[in-house]
Amino acid sequence: MFDFDRWAEIGQSLKQHKLRTALTAFGVSWGIFMLILLLGMGKGLERGTMALYQDTATNSVWINGGKTSQDYKGLTPGRVVNLDIEDIAMLARLPGIDLIGPTKLVNKAYNMQYGQNIGSFQIYGIAAANAGIQKLSLEGGRQINELDERESRKVAVVGTRVVEVLMKNRIDPLGSSILVGGIPFTVIGVYKKALEEQSPNRVYIPYATLRNVFDSSPYINQIALTVAPGHAWASIRPEAVKLLAQRHRFDAQDSAALEIYDISAEVKKLQSLMTGIRLFMVIVGVGTLLAGCVGVSNTMLVTVKERTREFGIRKAIGASPSSILFMVLHETLAITLVAGYLGLLAGVGVIELVRGIGIESDYFRDPQIDLPIALGAVAVLSVAGLIAGYLPARQAVRISPIEALRHE
Amino acid sequence: MCNLHLIHENKMITVRNLTKSYHVGPITVPVLKGIDFSVEYGEFVAIMGPSGSGKSTLLNVLGILDRYDEGEYILNGTLIKPLSETEAAHFRSRLIGFVFQSFNLLPFKSAIDNVSMPLYYQKVPRRQRDEKARRLLERMGLADRIHHLPTEMSGGQRQRVAIARALVNEPPLILADEPTGNLDSETSEDVMKIFSEINGEGRTLVVITHDEHIAARARRVIRLQDGRITNRNLG
Ligand SMILES: Nc1ncnc2c1ncn2[C@@H]1O[C@H](COP(=O)(O)OP(=O)(O)OP(=O)(O)O)[C@@H](O)[C@H]1O
Numbered sequence: 001m002f003d004f005d006r007w008a009e010i011g012q013s014l015k016q017h018k019l020r021t022a023l024t025a026f027g028v029s030w031g032i033f034m035l036i037l038l039l040g041m042g043k044g045l046e047r048g049t050m051a052l053y054q055d056t057a058t059n060s061v062w063i064n065g066g067k068t069s070q071d072y073k074g075l076t077p078g079r080v081v082n083l084d085i086e087d088i089a090m091l092a093r094l095p096g097i098d099l100i101g102p103t104k105l106v107n108k109a110y111n112m113q114y115g116q117n118i119g120s121f122q123i124y125g126i127a128a129a130n131a132g133i134q135k136l137s138l139e140g141g142r143q144i145n146e147l148d149e150r151e152s153r154k155v156a157v158v159g160t161r162v163v164e165v166l167m168k169n170r171i172d173p174l175g176s177s178i179l180v181g182g183i184p185f186t187v188i189g190v191y192k193k194a195l196e197e198q199s200p201n202r203v204y205i206p207y208a209t210l211r212n213v214f215d216s217s218p219y220i221n222q223i224a225l226t227v228a229p230g231h232a233w234a235s236i237r238p239e240a241v242k243l244l245a246q247r248h249r250f251d252a253q254d255s256a257a258l259e260i261y262d263i264s265a266e267v268k269k270l271q272s273l274m275t276g277i278r279l280f281m282v283i284v285g286v287g288t289l290l291a292g293c294v295g296v297s298n299t300m301l302v303t304v305k306e307r308t309r310e311f312g313i314r315k316a317i318g319a320s321p322s323s324i325l326f327m328v329l330h331e332t333l334a335i336t337l338v339a340g341y342l343g344l345l346a347g348v349g350v351i352e353l354v355r356g357i358g359i360e361s362d363y364f365r366d367p368q369i370d371l372p373i374a375l376g377a378v379a380v381l382s383v384a385g386l387i388a389g390y391l392p393a394r395q396a397v398r399i400s401p402i403e404a405l406r407h408e
Numbered sequence: 409m410c411n412l413h414l415i416h417e418n419k420m421i422t423v424r425n426l427t428k429s430y431h432v433g434p435i436t437v438p439v440l441k442g443i444d445f446s447v448e449y450g451e452f453v454a455i456m457g458p459s460g461s462g463k464s465t466l467l468n469v470l471g472i473l474d475r476y477d478e479g480e481y482i483l484n485g486t487l488i489k490p491l492s493e494t495e496a497a498h499f500r501s502r503l504i505g506f507v508f509q510s511f512n513l514l515p516f517k518s519a520i521d522n523v524s525m526p527l528y529y530q531k532v533p534r535r536q537r538d539e540k541a542r543r544l545l546e547r548m549g550l551a552d553r554i555h556h557l558p559t560e561m562s563g564g565q566r567q568r569v570a571i572a573r574a575l576v577n578e579p580p581l582i583l584a585d586e587p588t589g590n591l592d593s594e595t596s597e598d599v600m601k602i603f604s605e606i607n608g609e610g611r612t613l614v615v616i617t618h619d620e621h622i623a624a625r626a627r628r629v630i631r632l633q634d635g636r637i638t639n640r641n642l643g
């Protein structure tokens with residue numbers, strides 16, 4: 001219930017100590033501001049980091065050939081392990097592997113041309129399966145599919161940078177023909193620049209086409225695969241490494257012979273890091289808030305002491321202990337809630353500002369405070385206000401009217 | 409209000425063998441040493457006595473602002489023994505109006521807000537509170553000072569505000585501790601006229617004073633010396 005009289009009383013007594021009220025309120029505002037800011041920025045950090053993996057299936061594993069570091073059956077260390085297309089077929093037979101495909105980079109730089117415009121870009125050959133492993137987010141068109149691969153079609157999925165350089169962003173690239181090393185390719189898809197370092201400079205063509213047209217060697221740069229649901233890479237890995245070790249003749253224990261990136265493990269690590277960071281931010285934010293509340297509590301204690309005579313008078317004319325208790329609690333709660341609300345507004349304002357300016361980097365994007373967090377902050381604040389007010393309120397109640405009236 | 413002893417006693421105040429001591433560190437200072445007296449409904453009683461004789465101590469006990477040690481204090485038929493603060497507040501609010509020597513107005517509240525405050529604690533709606541406070545202030549001759557702060561008023565005006573505050577919840581008993589102690593003789597006379605008037609309305613009045621002139625207005629004087637009543641013939 002909105003008790004106008006009580007609010008009038010509160011307003012009157014807070015007005016008596018404007019500066020002190022303002023300073024105390026600032027402590028709480030700052031606390032909640034920091035809490036909101038930290039949580040919002042934490043969200044931004046989380047989103048930014050998770051965005052690093054947005055194009056990559058989180059259950060994917062990437063295998064590159066390395067350099068042996070151990071003797072193996074009389075072979076000296078330091079040999080380069082060259083993965084080839086046969087490895088794909090071999091690993092595909094392992095249970096628990098869902099999609100699998102090669103990535104092959106054309107070593108030689110080919111000029112690409114559209115009309116008068118020429119540029120040099122990286123050309124990758126991938127299989128249809130790769131579309132499900134590295135999910136390029138397409139701006140338009142489609143991914144490379146089975147048919148493109150089977151028929152070695154001369155089709156390409158290009159990055160936005162390619163469209164920019166070759167077509168000056170003036171023509172719809174889809175369906176148009178570009179020359180790659182003098183050979184015409186039809187653009188079937190354009191992918192978005194997701195991240196700075198995930199280059200928009202790439203051109204993806206079917207692996208089969210790449211071998212037919214540019215490089216017939218069986219070697220590939222990378223094996224990309226996803227683990228089928230219900231399976232874990234940890235249990236597939238020993239068998240996969242054993243098979244590769246036999247074929248390429250290195251020791252299965254030689255950890256340098258293969259470079260294996262298990263994205264799910266990376267994501268898990270990051271997620272627990274994020275949880276840690278979030279926890280840390282909550283602790284720091286709540287700590288700051290609590291410090292603010294201790295400030296309020298302290299100020300109110302001093303205020304109550306100074307107002308001993310006032311409370312004595314109020315009691316002498318019939319104020320009940322509960323009315324005194326609620327008066328002080330109300331005052332404290334009013335300070336914390338109003339101050340907290342201002343802090344909340346400021347925090348959300350700053351976060352919206354950051355969003356508005358569009359400050360974004362690889363590890364930070366789109367900070368936000370969601371409703372549950374805001375409501376949680378309000379709840380924390382109310383509880384903190386009540387705790388902050390309780391001690392001073394008890395103090396005020398304990399004042400005996402006669403002692404208080406003697407007090408000067 | 410539980411565990412109160414209702415006693416059939418047709419008096420505003422009955423005090424029997426009442427004692428009270430103060431404790432100053434390890435020392436016990438007896439201040440009231442067995443007080444017996446009673447006050448009828450509608451009576452006007454003055455309490456006189458030398459400084460330090462225990463007048464204020466007695467009045468504070470009567471006003472339930474302080475506790476007593478032994479004996480009995482029966483107020484309006486209710487035995488006042490150690491009460492919870494809530495019960496004490498209830499009696500102070502319903503039965504007693506207190507006027508202090510040093511006024512004890514809240515300095516940041518205007519005259520009307522000071523006067524209406526006891527009604528706030530009785531949960532009377534604002535409009536009614538203000539109306540009543542205004543009428544009382546007008547009656548005290550302060551119609552043009554209603555929105556003044558205590559610091560903007562003279563001693564006599566402040567005491568009249570304090571009296572209005574003591575009257576606002578229409579208590580049957582008014583207690584005043586040297587209400588004219590800080591006022592000059594002319595203003596004292598005005599204030600005492602008001603007290604006589606209040607008494608004329610049927611309210612019971614107990615006033616501490618050093619001034620024989622003022623005591624002369626009372627129907628009866630209780631003289632206190634060293635914690636005892638010396639003129640027991642009138643008790
Ligand atoms: N809080 C206290 N602690 C200890 N002693 C006290 C306290 N209050 C009063 N006394 C003592 O009790 C005695 C009576 O005090 P009281 O104030 O009742 O006197 P009084 O008759 O009102 O005097 P005055 O006319 O000066 O106001 C005094 O000796 C005083 O020193």
Ligand SMILES: [Mg+2]
Nearest residue numbers: 463464465585
């Ligand atoms: Mg006195």
